[in-house]
Amino acid sequence: MSWFLLILAGCVELAFTFCLGKFSHATGLGKGLWGMATFFAVALSLYLVSRVIKVLPLGTTYAVWTGIGAVGTVLMGILFFKEPVSFARLFFISTLILSIVGLKVVSG
Numbered sequence: 001m002s003w004f005l006l007i008l009a010g011c012v013e014l015a016f017t018f019c020l021g022k023f024s025h026a027t028g029l030g031k032g033l034w035g036m037a038t039f040f041a042v043a044l045s046l047y048l049v050s051r052v053i054k055v056l057p058l059g060t061t062y063a064v065w066t067g068i069g070a071v072g073t074v075l076m077g078i079l080f081f082k083e084p085v086s087f088a089r090l091f092f093i094s095t096l097i098l099s100i101v102g103l104k105v106v107s108g
Contacts, residue, residue, distance in 0.1 A: 002052050006052045006056065009049045011072070013072070014068070014076060016045060017072070017073045017076060019041055023037075045065075057107065060103050064103055064104070067099065
C-alpha cells in the first residue's frame with residue numbers, strides 16, 4: 001500500500017507541475033483557478049508523502065517521489081508545453097527511471 005501511495009503522490013506532483021505551467025500562462029479568473037489547483041495538488045502530494053515516510057525509508061521515499069516528479073515533468077514539458085526533445089534528454093530520463101526501479105528493488 002505504501003508503494004501505491006508513493007506512486008500516487010508522484011502522480012499528484014505531476015498534476016502540480018501541470019497546473020503550475022498553466023498558471024504561468026493564464027490571465028484573469030483562470031490564473032486564480034490554476035493557482036488554487038496548484039496549491040491543492042501540492043498539499044495533497046505532501047500529505048501522501050507524509051503518510052508514506054511512516055513506513056518506507058525517508059531517503060527512498062524522497063528519491064522516488066522527486067524522481068517521478070522529475071521524469072514526469074520533463075515528459076509533460078515535451079508533450080504539453082512544446083519543450084525540445086533530444087537524445088541526451090531522453091537518455092538521462094531513462095537513467096532516472098532505472099534508478100527509481102532500482103530503489104524499489106532494493107527497498108522491498
